[in-house]
Amino acid sequence: MAALEVRGLRKQFGGVVALNGIDLDIDTDRVVGIVGPNGSGKTTLFNVVTGVHPATGGTVFWQGQDITNIGAHRIARKRLVRTFQQAMSFPGLTVDENVRIAWEQGRRGGGRWASPGLILDFVGLAPLGKAIAGSLPFGSLRRLGLAVALGVSPELLLLDEPGAGLNDSEAQAFAAVIAQLPPQGIGVCLIDHDMDMMSELCDRLIVLDFGTKIAEGPPAEVLADPKVREVYLGPDKNAAVS
Amino acid sequence: MPMTDNSAGKIGAAPEGARARDRLALLTADNAAVPLPASVQAITAILLAALLIALPWLGLGYRFLSIAITTLYTAIGLYGLGLQFGQAGIMSVGHAALMGVGAYASAILSVQLDLGFWTSLPFAMALSAIVGGVIGLPTLRVGGQHYIIITFCFCALFVIVLTNGGTFTGSATGLDVGSVTPLPGINFDKLSNNYYLVLAALFLALAATHLIGISRYGRTLRAIRENEQLARSVGINVDLHKLGVLMVSGLFAGLAGVLQLYYLRHISPTLFGAFPSLYLALMVMLGGARYLYGPLIGAVIVNFLPEVLNLDPVDSRIAYGVCLLLVILLLPGGVGAGIKNIYCAIAGGSVTQGGGANGRA
Numbered sequence A: 001m002a003a004l005e006v007r008g009l010r011k012q013f014g015g016v017v018a019l020n021g022i023d024l025d026i027d028t029d030r031v032v033g034i035v036g037p038n039g040s041g042k043t044t045l046f047n048v049v050t051g052v053h054p055a056t057g058g059t060v061f062w063q064g065q066d067i068t069n070i071g072a073h074r075i076a077r078k079r080l081v082r083t084f085q086q087a088m089s090f091p092g093l094t095v096d097e098n099v100r101i102a103w104e105q106g107r108r109g110g111g112r113w114a115s116p117g118l119i120l121d122f123v124g125l126a127p128l129g130k131a132i133a134g135s136l137p138f139g140s141l142r143r144l145g146l147a148v149a150l151g152v153s154p155e156l157l158l159l160d161e162p163g164a165g166l167n168d169s170e171a172q173a174f175a176a177v178i179a180q181l182p183p184q185g186i187g188v189c190l191i192d193h194d195m196d197m198m199s200e201l202c203d204r205l206i207v208l209d210f211g212t213k214i215a216e217g218p219p220a221e222v223l224a225d226p227k228v229r230e231v232y233l234g235p236d237k238n239a240a241v242s
Numbered sequence B: 001m002p003m004t005d006n007s008a009g010k011i012g013a014a015p016e017g018a019r020a021r022d023r024l025a026l027l028t029a030d031n032a033a034v035p036l037p038a039s040v041q042a043i044t045a046i047l048l049a050a051l052l053i054a055l056p057w058l059g060l061g062y063r064f065l066s067i068a069i070t071t072l073y074t075a076i077g078l079y080g081l082g083l084q085f086g087q088a089g090i091m092s093v094g095h096a097a098l099m100g101v102g103a104y105a106s107a108i109l110s111v112q113l114d115l116g117f118w119t120s121l122p123f124a125m126a127l128s129a130i131v132g133g134v135i136g137l138p139t140l141r142v143g144g145q146h147y148i149i150i151t152f153c154f155c156a157l158f159v160i161v162l163t164n165g166g167t168f169t170g171s172a173t174g175l176d177v178g179s180v181t182p183l184p185g186i187n188f189d190k191l192s193n194n195y196y197l198v199l200a201a202l203f204l205a206l207a208a209t210h211l212i213g214i215s216r217y218g219r220t221l222r223a224i225r226e227n228e229q230l231a232r233s234v235g236i237n238v239d240l241h242k243l244g245v246l247m248v249s250g251l252f253a254g255l256a257g258v259l260q261l262y263y264l265r266h267i268s269p270t271l272f273g274a275f276p277s278l279y280l281a282l283m284v285m286l287g288g289a290r291y292l293y294g295p296l297i298g299a300v301i302v303n304f305l306p307e308v309l310n311l312d313p314v315d316s317r318i319a320y321g322v323c324l325l326l327v328i329l330l331l332p333g334g335v336g337a338g339i340k341n342i343y344c345a346i347a348g349g350s351v352t353q354g355g356g357a358n359g360r361a
Ligand SMILES: Nc1ncnc2c1ncn2[C@@H]1O[C@H](COP(=O)(O)OP(=O)(O)OP(=O)(O)O)[C@@H](O)[C@H]1O
Pocket: A013, A016, A017, A018, A036, A037, A038, A039, A040, A041, A042, A043, A044, A045, A085
């Protein structure tokens, strides 16, 4: 049995069907990637799984428990934690305090970090501890988003385009940090558009299109799938993968 | 500060303008999140405490001491408002009504059941807390701006209920109480003793505010103020904490209301209506809700300004309006922020500037 099991998940915004019956099984010992064109429902999937939006239908099981619609804070306390596509922080507070807030929440029932400083060290933000989060350069803000999520001591971390807006070297450094998580017992489910990075990082890829899972498997296999190629390349198969 | 990025491009821009802008940036900087060294905090606290304790001995006169008492109990109410607004980001413009709930609860307990100051105090504080929480229920569904309107309506409604409450609330004339039940050897009819009673309560309020500010609870409230969605995603029960802080704020308001009641010995509905409520909001913004001494500074300015400048009530309203505009334009964090920014500048480089020095991507 997988740690996270999603069954027939549906989400409708008025007339828009953002998720149309998704089934997923995600374990906590690896990096799973979720890809798909813009508007295919990737972020919505995270939002519904983590209780930000209520599900229209279907069920989410986490470690065998039904967590559908139990509320975002309760899901986070069960150590299923996510980051946001828009880089988020507590902008008026220091970097230290940002991480400490999350760490104090994660410490209930035993967290994995002895102090918030260790998290800053891990993501490479230690020298900026006294800076105000809102004044951070974008790359550091992305790291802070990760640090805050790690502070909750997640068992599975859902990362929504953590590399978006970073330059190549920043994105590579970020990927290196992400790759260190599963060996430490933190499973990762990653959304990103960078196919090269995804192929390298992920053990498994899931492809969404119009709120439906159209492919799943090892990256090389999935990217060779004609259905996936059609979604990404359109009927004209000569363009490059974006 | 990001501001420096803009000016960096325009080489040769008037240095005068740049310097003025730097000076303005110094004032408007937000250093609320910057911790002060413990020694500075301790010295400030000791000096302030000494000054407040010595006040009745400085021979400033009866009138001065009366205004000081008013200032201090108002400040206690403001510490509640400072907590909900400064820490949790929930503003209220009906806070005087919450003080009124405490004052009237205590007065009614005195008139109907003959309960004195000390016995009625816990009930009055509890009732203010409960009412604060109940008015807060809509915040869970609507945004902050709507909550402000709701507090204003509550305030208006409260006055209407009091005015039409017959002998139970004393209607428009209000209610009278006796003096504070004496403690062994301390008679609170003496003005300076009443002052010390209110001062003791202020110290409690200050201590509570300080402890909340440095605690995990305070951080949780600031997390909610800064980013509700992120707060939820790290496991904070945002709804519960919003109601909780409004109830804690109600406790402060109840305490302030009862002290007000037993200082004035007579209360009437107009004390707790829209105008006093707006003044409370003004004071907390003037002083700086996020700073430990901000509410006290705000209360001192608003209560002593007409006295110092010899203003009649109409003039003083105009003066308050001008003050508020100046603060919003020049010191968005309040006078407390200005003082702290000047300290940070003197102590060498605020953290905000340190962060900016690393540049932006
Ligand atoms: N809060 C919302 N209200 C209404 N519609 C929404 C909302 N969130 C998402 N949608 C719609 O749901 C669909 C899926 O959006 P979603 O953000 O999940 O896509 P995505 O795969 O994350 O796209 P991207 O790659 O651009 O981030 C889109 O049609 C979007 O317009």
